[in-house]
Amino acid sequence: MRFATVLSTLLLLLGLSTALTIGDVTRNSIAAFANRQVARQELEKRSLVSDILTDIENLAECSACQALLVVLKVLAHLGNDEFVDVIVWVCQTLNVEDDDVCSGAIGLEGPILAHDLRQMTIGTKTSTLFCLTVFGLCQWPDVDTSYSPSMTPKPATERPASSGKTPLKVVHISDIHIDLDYTVGASWNCTKNICCRSYTPADEPGNNDTPAGTYGNVNCDTPLSLEESMYAAIDSLVPDRAFSIFTGDVVEGAVWMVTNDEVTNDLNTAYARMQTLGTTYAVTGNHDASPVNSFPPADVSTTISTQWAYDAMSAGWETWIGSAAAAEVSSNYGSYSVVDGSGLRIISLNTNFWYKQNFWMYDKKSWESDPSDMFAWLVAQLQTAETAGEMVWILGHMPMGASDAFHDASYYFDLIIQRFDATIAGVFYGHTHKDQFEIAYSDYTNQTFSTATMMSYIAPALTPTSGNPTFRVYDVDPVTFGILDVTVYYTNQTSPTYQTAPTWEFLYSVKDTYGSLLGITDPTAELTPAFWHNLTTLFETDDAVFQDYIGRKTREYDTAASCDETCKTAEICQLRAAQSQYN
Known part of the structure; x- marks a missing residue:
């Protein structure tokens, strides 16, 4: 989730106490009408826009937002160009972002929002969710529990016990965000959310006091040198890996500049470089499209399509997954199912469909349960695996329990997880850029070690923007495919030798760090959902252990990070929420 965020500006402009949940430039520009007399003076020339201004100034509750949508709907019916022109004008006039960011981001995303507004029926679940996502107003509507994916009855089977055999090694990388325009010597201290580019003469090498180093900076996305350094480290540290998984986001975060051609080139070249890892099972990231989040x-x-991106991923992944699965990527919206040589079935699911910022989901007059x-496809793949006695890993980009996920979709997904919990050995995500996990429960009103049923492993990122560059290694039971341990390797970007040659080193392993505290020291013992639940219970009672966990979320980049009791309660709630409605 890397859209340019100016939440502090929004809160100042809007004067609202409600926490805003999304930070894209288009939303900020619409919202920035509020409490700005200069905007009123300029916009009174247009009665429609003046009405929008008045309505936004009155935004304080859900009903006011619904009323605003009526006016925005009229603006949208004037056409995409008119809608975009007005919002760009506001963005630039009120300095919400740099002029090029305003015109680029809104030019890409604005037509989708205008399309939504033209289709939308005001006062419905769809419009309520739109207000929630775009303005931070309205409460989440109740989940529609009347719908459920069609599944056969759950058999009386349980997950198999650990085999005790020599584990496999599997590498997990995520959110590499490669910036092919990264320029050594360009300023890392710019006015945009992604720096280390020559946006202006003042940013160019030799013209600034904050030159970017060879291997990246915390204000910048990943240079090729850092990506290649990670691949070399993986070859050195994990030469015996069985395969790797990549949970999405190839493309850098300058979202106002991305085009179909740029994303295609980014995908093609990134997957060519990734071949050095050997067999890699990849997923579709929310940034791996143009506009970003457009699915x-x-x-x-x-007429706006993401088919070209699916086709590029299909071509890039074919050497790893074979021609049949690659064809499925193209025809099945970036998702595929394939059986690895180890016997494990890999299901790569495009979870971005259910991302709140996928504005195509607001197109319907009534909410769509299964876009x-x-x-239905996921259930069919799991049923095939269950019938064949296969174990399954599900790979996705956005965690389905994250606050970014639509509550209804998260609920339906969890129903599927609960039905097939004897077949699914684990779920793996990226997107948050943090070192995290999520626990699913059979009963969310009674969260205990005995009701914990499934683990989601959320990998930290390579990009330096969110902490030290990192990759994970899993020890995996070769029969059950359960996770026996998680080891994290990182390179410290604050090291004095980092810009000369990054040193990739051991950061921690789950079993070394927490195993003895929870009575799990056997190297062949699985890190079960019960283990992870008991870890969250330990977090509640031992604050030192919890604060160490908080430091590891950014891979020890923010060593001063701390989390008070309110923060701690929210964090543990999130760890125990594979359904986003409980997050």
């Missing part, structure tokens, strides 16, 4: 379901009527029949 229209099958039945949306639009593009992706849940």
Whole structure:
């Protein structure tokens, strides 16, 4: 989730106490009408826009937002160009972002929002969710529990016990965000969310006092040198890996500049370089499209398509997954299912369909429970695996329990997880850029070690923007494919030798760090959902252990990070929430 965020500006402009949940430039620009007399003076020339200004100034509750949507709907019906022109003008006039960011981001995303508004029926679940996502107003609507993915009855089977055999090694990388325009010597202290580029003459090498180093900076996305350094480290530290997984986001975060051609080139070249890892199972990231987060379901009527991105990923992944699965990537919205040589079935699921910022989901007059029949497809793949006696890993980008996920979709996904919990050995994500996990429960009103049923492993990122560059290694039971240990390697970007040659080193392992505290020291013992629940219980009672965990979220980059009791309660709640409605 890396759209340019100016939440502090928004809160100042809006004067609202409600926490805003999304920070894209388009939303900020619409919101920035509020409490600005200069905007009123300029915009009174246009009665429609003046009405928008008045309505936004009155935004304090959900009903006011619904009223605003009526006016925005009128603006959208004037056409995409008119809608975009007005919002760009506001963005630039009120200095929400740099002029090029305003015109670029809104030019890309604005037509989708205008399309939504033209289709939307005000006062429905869809419009309520739109207000929630775009303005931070309205409460989450209740989950529609009347819908459920169609599944056969759950058999009386349980997850197999650990085999005790020599474990496999599997590497997990995520959110590499490669910036092909990264320029050594360009300023890392710029006015945009992604720096180390020659945006202006003042940013160019030799013209600034904050030159970017060879291997990246915390204000910048990943240079090729850092990516290649990680691959070399993986070859050195994990030469015996069975395979690797990559949970998405190839493309850098300058979202206002991305085009179809740029994303295609980024995907093509990144997957060519990634071949050095050997067999790698990849997923579709929310940044791996243009506009970012743009994943229209099958039945949306639009000329804007993401098919070209699916085709590029299909081509890039074919050497790893074979021609049949690669064809499925193209025809199945970036998702595929394949059986690894080890016997494990890998299901790569495009979870970005259910991301709040996928604005194509607001197209319908009534809410769509299963866009593009992706849940039905997932159930079919799991049923095939169950019938064949296969174990499964599900790979996705956005965690389905994250606050970014639509509550309904998260609930339906968890129903599937609970039904097939004897077949699914683990779920793996990226997106948050943090070192995290999520626990699923059979009963969310009674969260105990005995009701913990499934683990989601959320990998930290390579990009330096969110902490020290990192990758994970899993010790995996070769029969059950359960996770026996998680080891994290990192390179410290504050080291004095980092810009000369990054040193990749051991950061921690889960079993070394927490095992003895929870009575789990056997190297062949699985890190079960019960283990992870007991770890969250330990966090509640031992604050030192919890604060160490907080430091590891950024891979020890922010060593001064701390989390008070309110923060701690929220964090543990998030760790125990594979359904986003409980997050």
